[in-house]
Amino acid sequence: MLFDLHVHTEGMGLLELKKLRESGVTGICSLSFYPIKPLFPQTLIDEFRRLEEFEKLRCSMVEIEMFPAVGIHPRCIPPDYETVLEHLEANDWVAFGEIGLETGSEIEQDVLRKQLKIAITKDIPCVIHTPGGNKRKITEKTLEILKELEFPNELAVIDHTSFENLDLISKSGFWVGLTVQRGKLNSGEAVKIVREIGEDRCIVNSDAGFGHTMLDTVAETARILGKEAKKVCYENPRKFLGV
Amino acid sequence: MLFDLHVHTEGMGLLELKKLRESGVTGICSLSFYPIKPLFPQTLIDEFRRLEEFEKLRCSMVEIEMFPAVGIHPRCIPPDYETVLEHLEANDWVAFGEIGLETGSEIEQDVLRKQLKIAITKDIPCVIHTPGGNKRKITEKTLEILKELEFPNELAVIDHTSFENLDLISKSGFWVGLTVQRGKLNSGEAVKIVREIGEDRCIVNSDAGFGHTMLDTVAETARILGKEAKKVCYENPRKFLGV
Numbered sequence: 001m002l003f004d005l006h007v008h009t010e011g012m013g014l015l016e017l018k019k020l021r022e023s024g025v026t027g028i029c030s031l032s033f034y035p036i037k038p039l040f041p042q043t044l045i046d047e048f049r050r051l052e053e054f055e056k057l058r059c060s061m062v063e064i065e066m067f068p069a070v071g072i073h074p075r076c077i078p079p080d081y082e083t084v085l086e087h088l089e090a091n092d093w094v095a096f097g098e099i100g101l102e103t104g105s106e107i108e109q110d111v112l113r114k115q116l117k118i119a120i121t122k123d124i125p126c127v128i129h130t131p132g133g134n135k136r137k138i139t140e141k142t143l144e145i146l147k148e149l150e151f152p153n154e155l156a157v158i159d160h161t162s163f164e165n166l167d168l169i170s171k172s173g174f175w176v177g178l179t180v181q182r183g184k185l186n187s188g189e190a191v192k193i194v195r196e197i198g199e200d201r202c203i204v205n206s207d208a209g210f211g212h213t214m215l216d217t218v219a220e221t222a223r224i225l226g227k228e229a230k231k232v233c234y235e236n237p238r239k240f241l242g243v
Numbered sequence: 244m245l246f247d248l249h250v251h252t253e254g255m256g257l258l259e260l261k262k263l264r265e266s267g268v269t270g271i272c273s274l275s276f277y278p279i280k281p282l283f284p285q286t287l288i289d290e291f292r293r294l295e296e297f298e299k300l301r302c303s304m305v306e307i308e309m310f311p312a313v314g315i316h317p318r319c320i321p322p323d324y325e326t327v328l329e330h331l332e333a334n335d336w337v338a339f340g341e342i343g344l345e346t347g348s349e350i351e352q353d354v355l356r357k358q359l360k361i362a363i364t365k366d367i368p369c370v371i372h373t374p375g376g377n378k379r380k381i382t383e384k385t386l387e388i389l390k391e392l393e394f395p396n397e398l399a400v401i402d403h404t405s406f407e408n409l410d411l412i413s414k415s416g417f418w419v420g421l422t423v424q425r426g427k428l429n430s431g432e433a434v435k436i437v438r439e440i441g442e443d444r445c446i447v448n449s450d451a452g453f454g455h456t457m458l459d460t461v462a463e464t465a466r467i468l469g470k471e472a473k474k475v476c477y478e479n480p481r482k483f484l485g486v
Contacts, residue, residue: 011256011257012256013254013255013256013258013259013452013456014254014453014454014456015256015258015259015262015456016256016258016259019258034289034293035293035297036289036292036293036296036297038289039285039288039289039292040283040285040286040288040289042282042283042285042286043283043285043286043289043290045282045283046277046279046281046282046283046286047286049279049282050277050278050279053279054278054279058454209256210257211257211301213256213257213258215258
């Protein structure tokens with residue numbers, strides 16, 4: 001039994017979901033992402049409904065328990081994003097994600113801050129993206145915002161950790177997200193990090209979906225990890241989500 | 244070289260698109276469909292952009308030439324659908340689809356009629372759905388609307404033909420869409436129909452995507468068809484689309 005905390009089922013076909021299940025993954029968190037910059041805030045509100053209704057059902061068809069995460073990804077900020085924030089504030093959610101900073105622009109910071117404030121009030125766990133480019137500087141900015149808001153440690157995973165920002169994230173006290181995917185960590189590197197900083201705060205995930213076609217990376221990492229896999233690839237993500 | 248006129252790439256992962264390409268399909272038409280009933284017309288406008296930008300690009304990554312079709316599917320009619328119709332009227336499109344009737348309700352008829360009128364004015368080919376349930380009666384209603392509008396024969400394919408509505412569609416003069424997929428025709432049945440009514444007006448397609456996981460059904464049907472495949476699985480759909 002494995003749990004993949006960072007998947008985008010909207011970018012996956014049913015055959016791919018089946019493959020994910022066959023690798024041993026029985027639970028996932030499917031994160032909101034719109035593959036182009038939407039022109040309308042309404043598009044995201046319907047996309048959240050799609051995750052909660054259609055995607056959850058589709059996952060259950062292949063016997064995967066899916067928990068939807070909603071929110072505004074920094075690459076998908078629509079005009080009039082306050083409409084989306086009001087919708088997030090007015091309803092109940094399992095988790096927020098994928099949220100965070102991509103370039104670190106003022107507007108991205110505003111969207112992140114406002115989502116984090118809602119998360120604090122409503123006690124919602126947040127999956128927080130760090131970008132490929134300018135990774136160290138943007139991670140520092142992200143952690144600075146979290147500190148400024150006194151964001152609870154147990155409510156955030158800082159994801160896509162690499163050797164470039166590992167020291168920052170591991171000493172921050174937040175959950176350490178280790179994404180094993182082409183262009184990110186490989187399974188050996190993820191294992192090395194778990195061994196180095198300990199299994200207690202680490203969560204391995206795949207970021208599968210859309211362009212990312214490696215589906216069994218949580219399973220692969222679990223195999224190498226051995227007995228630590230139970231925590232890092234199953235218990236920790238469920239504890240983080242509170243499920 | 245095969246062409247699949249009825250695919251929903253938004254319900255497919257990249258690995259599935261690769262499989263489709265490996266079966267011999269080099270060109271497709273990806274049809275608009277939203278897997279839940281949208282609450283906002285804006286959601287469909289962004290979805291059309293997603294098809295034209297992201298989905299087209301994703302297909303090109305696996306060397307499939309994709310032509311997007313847009314429009315309001317009868318199961319996806321949002322409130323204030325006039326906003327979508329105005330958007331369809333104001334812009335240029337390769338094709339309309341998937342449009343048609345599902346239950347045949349007044350609102351579905353209104354949405355179909357208005358889209359067909361735009362298609363006539365702008366000379367846009369239309370991929371027209373016929374439903375699983377009440378198929379014969381709804382096909383009759385669909386053909387009645389097309390007749391009432393004097394819709395040009397060459398601009399519509401009536402899709403998901405079965406033995407229940409074959410006689411109606413084959414004598415209508417429109418293109419005959421033969422969908423080979425689980426729950427629809429099998430390849431042997433599609434071949435039988437082509438042999439019966441002739442290859443000139445038939446177009447074989449898969450309706451792959453979302454729940455439909457059989458990806459290579461155009462290729463399979465082409466193999467059985469032999470020399471008629473060139474027309475039915477390549478030339479006819481391209482002629483219909485004008486590409």
